[in-house]
Amino acid sequence: MAKLTFMGGIHPYDGKDLSKDKPMKAVLPKGDLVYPLSQHIGAPAVPVVAKGDHVLTGQKIAEAQGFVSAPIYATVSGTVKAIEPHRVVTGDNVMSIVIEDDHLYEEAEFVPADLETLSREEIIGRVKEAGIVGMGGAGFPTHVKLSPKNPDSITDVIVNCAECEPYLTSDYRRMMEEPEKLIAGLKVMLKLFPNAKGTLAVEDNKPDAIALLKKLTKDETDISVAALHTKYPQGSERHLIYAVTGRAINSSMLPADAGCIVDNVDTVVAINQAVREGKPLMHRIVTVTGDAVANPQNFIVRIGTNYNELIEEAGGFVQEPAKIISGGPMMGFGIFDLNVPTTKTSSALLCLTHDDVADSQPSACINCGRCVEVCPGRVVPKLLADYAERHDLERFEACNGLECCECGCCSYVCPAKRPLTQAIKSARKMVLAEKKKKQQEAKK
Numbered sequence: 001m002a003k004l005t006f007m008g009g010i011h012p013y014d015g016k017d018l019s020k021d022k023p024m025k026a027v028l029p030k031g032d033l034v035y036p037l038s039q040h041i042g043a044p045a046v047p048v049v050a051k052g053d054h055v056l057t058g059q060k061i062a063e064a065q066g067f068v069s070a071p072i073y074a075t076v077s078g079t080v081k082a083i084e085p086h087r088v089v090t091g092d093n094v095m096s097i098v099i100e101d102d103h104l105y106e107e108a109e110f111v112p113a114d115l116e117t118l119s120r121e122e123i124i125g126r127v128k129e130a131g132i133v134g135m136g137g138a139g140f141p142t143h144v145k146l147s148p149k150n151p152d153s154i155t156d157v158i159v160n161c162a163e164c165e166p167y168l169t170s171d172y173r174r175m176m177e178e179p180e181k182l183i184a185g186l187k188v189m190l191k192l193f194p195n196a197k198g199t200l201a202v203e204d205n206k207p208d209a210i211a212l213l214k215k216l217t218k219d220e221t222d223i224s225v226a227a228l229h230t231k232y233p234q235g236s237e238r239h240l241i242y243a244v245t246g247r248a249i250n251s252s253m254l255p256a257d258a259g260c261i262v263d264n265v266d267t268v269v270a271i272n273q274a275v276r277e278g279k280p281l282m283h284r285i286v287t288v289t290g291d292a293v294a295n296p297q298n299f300i301v302r303i304g305t306n307y308n309e310l311i312e313e314a315g316g317f318v319q320e321p322a323k324i325i326s327g328g329p330m331m332g333f334g335i336f337d338l339n340v341p342t343t344k345t346s347s348a349l350l351c352l353t354h355d356d357v358a359d360s361q362p363s364a365c366i367n368c369g370r371c372v373e374v375c376p377g378r379v380v381p382k383l384l385a386d387y388a389e390r391h392d393l394e395r396f397e398a399c400n401g402l403e404c405c406e407c408g409c410c411s412y413v414c415p416a417k418r419p420l421t422q423a424i425k426s427a428r429k430m431v432l433a434e435k436k437k438k439q440q441e442a443k444k
Helices: 120-129 169-178 180-191 207-217 237-245 265-279 306-313 370-374 381-389 394-397 407-411 420-443
Strands: 025-026 035-038 059-065 078-086 093-101 156-160 199-205 223-228 259-265 284-288 297-302 322-325 347-354
Touching: 025 169, 035 078, 059 093, 093 207, 120 180, 120 265, 156 265, 156 394, 169 180, 169 207, 169 265, 169 284, 169 306, 180 207, 180 223, 180 265, 199 207, 199 237, 207 223, 207 370, 223 237, 237 259, 259 265, 284 306, 297 306, 370 381, 370 407, 381 394, 381 420, 394 420, 407 420
Parallel strands: 025 297, 156 199, 156 259, 199 223, 284 347
Antiparallel strands: 035 093, 078 093, 284 297, 322 347
């Protein structure tokens, strides 16, 4: 059988051997917990607590502000210490709620439900109320994704089990240790789309996960397991859709336009918990790894926990890291301070003893064409980077610059070590900002 894949892509060292065989380990926070009000795409949440209030684990502390937004919940019981700006992994100072943990973990009351008795509106309502967002890194509110204009046109619900980003193993551990929760979450999603089938899409470098999921779904007529060719960025939404269904989408389309809904493993598990158990999003799995970490692990983390505490839980550093990244090496954020909180989108903390990027000296392009060969967006990165550096946004857009998915493949293979992805990413932000500005002016 042909392997499911897409054109382009690369095969970087994956680093998964450092943590893939380490079972998930729950960690309890030691210090204060910090909850940034912007942990998602869309409007920041609005606090519904004040300094001095006592809160319970699972109590709402911030309300969604509009349709494209998401509420935030306390992950411990304790006292609201402050509502003030705090630094996050991107380096920004974001208004946040600070809770002093009383270490009692007293819980709010959760209301479970029978899936079979819930209507479509009630299921989406429970997902929205739980504050679930895309936990693969994008942070798009999940209830919005589950509310396409025409639900009957959705033919495929795809669970992104690829985990193609190097070093990350949190999804793999979830599949191996709690596959029933993943499958149950997919069944919840399928109840929303009567004409859809479900697919668990797993890269074939995880044969044990594929075998386990196939065993557990062998009697499910509307759920299948797809083995994907192991290649980065196989987990990119548009390339995953193409690999599984053969349908192509571009930057102006949504997955729903191709009849698809795609969600990450942790997101699907959170959907199951919210709908069946009535519990809001309070935990996520974070991979703490890299050759600078003494004991790489996959931790079940209460959102708001400080990154310093996770490093301590992993045994500290064997050597002072030259580079620390929140997320994976291809699409994560380089950070300069570990005194930041985990959020709904915190997938990994990668600590490396060597900074390959900082040690590289860019030189002139030699027109080798490697960036074009590996680009999954089928654009010409060298040309786009040239336009970006000259701030020629008109030509940048005319040459399909918005089709770049910012995966980093071009920068990875460039023999001249040019920061192609960074230049293109900056130009894309400027083009999109200008489009948004024009749209707002047109509404006036």
